[in-house]
Amino acid sequence: MEAKRGVRLISALIWLAVMALAACYLALTLPQKQLSSNILELLPSEGEAQISSSYADTQKDRLIFLIKSDEKQAEDFFTRLSKEKFFSQVRGKVPQAEQDEFARFWFQYRLAFVPESVIKLMKTGDRYVRSIQSMLYSPYGAPRADEMKRDPLLLARRSAVGNAGDLPSFHDGWIVIRHEGVEYRLVSAELKSPLSYDELSDAVKTLTSLCQASEAANPGMRVLMTGIPLFSASAADSTRKDIAFLGSISVAALIVFLFIAFRSLKPLFLCLISVACGVAGGLSVSLLVFSELHAVTLVMCLSLIGIATDYTTYYAAARMRAPVGESAWNTLAQLRPSLLHALLTTSITYGCILISPLPVLRQLAVFAVCGLICSCITVFVWQPFFLQNFRGRPSFVETITAKYFGLFEKSSKTALILLAVLIVFCAVGLYQVKADDSLTNLQSLNTELLKTQKEVEKISGQDFSSPRLLVKAKDDEALLVQLEKLRAQTANESGAAELRSMLPPLNSVSRQNETEALAQALYPKLEAFYQEVGLKGVEKPHYEKLTLKGFLSSAVGSGYKDLYLRKDGYSYFVLPMPKDKAFEEKLKELNIDYSKFDRRKDMETVLQVYREDLLYILLFTFALIVLTFAFKFGLAAVLGAGVSLMLSAAAGIAALGFANMSLNIFSLLALILILGIGIDYQVFFRQLSAYRKESYFALFVAAVSTILSLGILVFCSTSAVSNFGLVLSVGVLTAFLTAPIGRNK
Known part of the structure; x- marks a missing residue:
């Protein structure tokens, strides 16, 4: 006996050390971890979708400012922005030295920018010679003598004039956008990456305050700010508020309910410890496995609160009415097979989600499985010490539970009536529900931020959410040839103005060689002309070739850098896709290797495919659970359990119809968890015959605690989580109500 007591004490101390280690790890690493909140990051990236994801990554830290103000106000704002430490780069007014470098580079590689005309x-x-002569005698901006000496064909001037419509408009060093008679100065900034949630939130608050303070101090000044970081910070703030508020409400509701049910604080205390250990263990392993966690994962993991309390609830309920003289360890020994079976089935359901291609679901699976295991171990090694002398007082909850289950004992009509009501509920709800994989049903964006973004798009003439054209080639030279074709095709198309503005003015090396040959052939004629007019010292032109990489690394081409990608042996260039449907036919005629991607629509298609695939996971999970149940209780018990599980799943989906919500992948995820929780209720209802009344009570307390933690998710601001919570809470309620159906008397 003493040896057993020593082993139990050592086990408890070892588990205490493990939990302390997990708590220390979380305290050290959690503040440094990045919390992802972009809904698109919930989705996988494969093939060319991975290219679009790489392009999206280049935009995720960028902020754009449009400033309507005078020169001094704009300079003051730009100076204050540049001093912020959370920026890695701020570009606004171009220094004179950089403007000079721009001009030198353009002249040095002028051959690379000669337009087709x-x-x-x-x-x-x-x-061409005559055009040079006419320029020389033109009263408007005639070339200087030194310019003609260094560039006798005036290719630098011709290139600048020919590309003027497609290059940014500069005024006093600023990139200026004119819209409806108003000038806006453009400033772009890159946040340091990665920023933690707190750092990003503080940065956005600082910038918002800076914009508001500048506008207040300078009447007539207006600053428009947009960018993905703003939406990420807004979503993360919303998620944090949901976790804090909904988590607090859930815990408070559980505290009140468990105290009413047990009329003692001890089970409540033990439930909180069990949940805390589950969260610490699950979160620690998740942070070790994944480089970052998504905000939606953390919110959905609130469901763990209700499930983790089940183990303590069953154990405390059994100890309430345990025979006098029976130790807490003996009670646990009788419960252990049922608890382990419940842990196994729930872990199987969560574990099946690991094969899902969605990162957020894999995160949820790892968190939940590890968390539930830690909660169960906590019950096994710690709670017998606390429940040795526990004796609960009679509670009206026991009375209500006994009366409900007593109805099934007295007559089978109760089961038939319940079945009829549930079938009608499911039929009406299922008739109304529709499948919809739109991303707007997963996460709602901040309306004020959307309004500002639309205004910036209107002013700048760029649609940040429009489909993109992905031009593909085997190398950079072939890519430039493709872009030349596009530049020629869109030269006179008004509907392709946005695309043309994003095309680099750079010619391919082969085009540069062709232009050089033409220039060398023209030079003798121009040399003779210059001699006739008395211009001496004209240099024979020497031209340097410019590659795409050289262009992108220069001050002239730095603005195009994020549009270029080199991956898997291919070169890509990302451009906005014109809305003209006939444009795609023109691309095919030009024999351009391209693909069209709209990340939002592509991901909605992916979601639909994975929702359909998840149906197979659901069927596989159902079959696996039924097999484990049949192995334990026999084939006869499977029929009643199967009816209960199918009704629970149908009721959960039917609830979407009544709530005017759509069926999506998160709805099916909830169904998988309903199967795991529902089979737990079947196991406890059938196996704990030695504690028949206590098992009724424990089942009721477990169901209500789970529903309290899941039902609160319905009020989450993230639509996907709200959908998940509604299906799961209604399904669990139905699983509890139908637990007595088909049981062996």
């Missing part, structure tokens, strides 16, 4: 003119020979 100038090349065509060069091919005419004498007409």
Whole structure:
């Protein structure tokens, strides 16, 4: 006996050390971990979708400011932005030195920027020479003598003029956008990456205050700010509030209910310890497995609160009415098979989610399985010490529970009536429910931020959410050839203005070689002309070639850098897709290797496919649970359990119809968990015959505690979590109500 007591004490101390280690790990690492909140990051990226994801990654830390103000006000705002430590780069007014470098680079590689119209003119020979002559005698901006000496064909001037419509408009060093007679100065900034949730939240608050203070101090000044970080911070703030508020409400409701049920604080205290250990263990393992966690994962994991309390509830209920003289360890020994079976089935249901391609579901599975195991171990090694002398006082909850289950003891009509009501409920609800995989049904974006983004898009002429054109080539040179075709095709198309503005002015090296040959052929004619007019010292032109990588690394091409990707042996360039449907036919005629991607719509298609795949996971989980149940209780018991599980799943989906919500992948995820929780109720209802009345009471307390923790998710601001919580809470309630159906008398 003493040896057993020593082993039990050592086990308890070892588990205490493990939990203390987990708590220390969380305290050290959790503040440093990044909390993802972009709903698109819930989704997998494969194939060319991975390319679009890589492009999206280049935009996730960028903020855009449009400033309507005078020169001094804009400079003051830009200076204050540049001093913020959370930025890695702020670009606004271009310093004079950088402008000079821009001009030097353009002149040095002028051959690379010669537009198609100038090349065509060069091919005419004498007409090009005459155009130079007319420029020389033009009263408007005639070239200087030193310019003609260094660049006799005036290719730098021709290139600048020919590309003027497609290059940013500069005014006093600022990129200026004119809209409806108003000038806006453009400032772009890159946040340091990665920023923790707190750092991102503080950065957004600081910037919002800066914009508001600048507008208040300068009447007439207006600052528009948009970017993915703003939406991420808004979603993360909303999630944190949900976790704090809904978690507090859930815990408070559980505290009140458990105290009413047991009329003692001890089970309540033990439930909180069990949940705390489950959360610490699940979160620690999740942080070890995943580089970052998604906010939606944490909110959905609130469901663990109700499930983790079940083990303590069953044990405390059994100890309430245990025979005098029976030790807490003996009671636990009788409960252990049922508790382990319940842990196994619930872990199986969560474990099946691991094969899901969605990262957020895999995170949830790891968190839940590890958390439930830790909660169960806590019950086994710690709680017998606390429940040795526990004797609960009679509670009206026991009376209500006994009366409800007593109805099934007296007559089978109760079961038939319940079945009829549930079938009608399911039929009406299922008739109304519809499947919809739209991302707007998963997460609602901040309306004020959306309004500002739409205004910035209108002013800048760019649609940040429009589909994208992904041009693909085997190498950079082939990619430039493809882009040349696009530049020529869109030269006179008004509907492709946004695309044309994003095309780099760079020619392919082969085009540069062709242009150089034309220039060398024209030079003798121009040299003779310059001699005639008395211009001496004209240099024979020497041209340098420019590659795509060289262009992107320069001040001239830095703005195009994020549009270029090199991956898996191919070069890609991302461009906005014109809305004209006929444009795609033109691309095919040009023999351009391209693909069209709309990340939002593509992900909605992916969600639909995975929702359909999840149905197979659901069927597999159901079959696995039924097999384990049949192995334990026999085939006869499977029929009643199967009816209960199917009704529970149907009722959960039917609730969506009554709530005017759509069926999506998170609804099916909830169904998988309903199967696991529902089979737990079947196990406890059938196996704990030695504690028949106490098992009724324990089943009721477990169901209500689970529903309290799950039902609160319905009020979450994230639509996907609200959907998940509604299906799960209604399904669990139905699983409890139908637990007595088909049982052996």
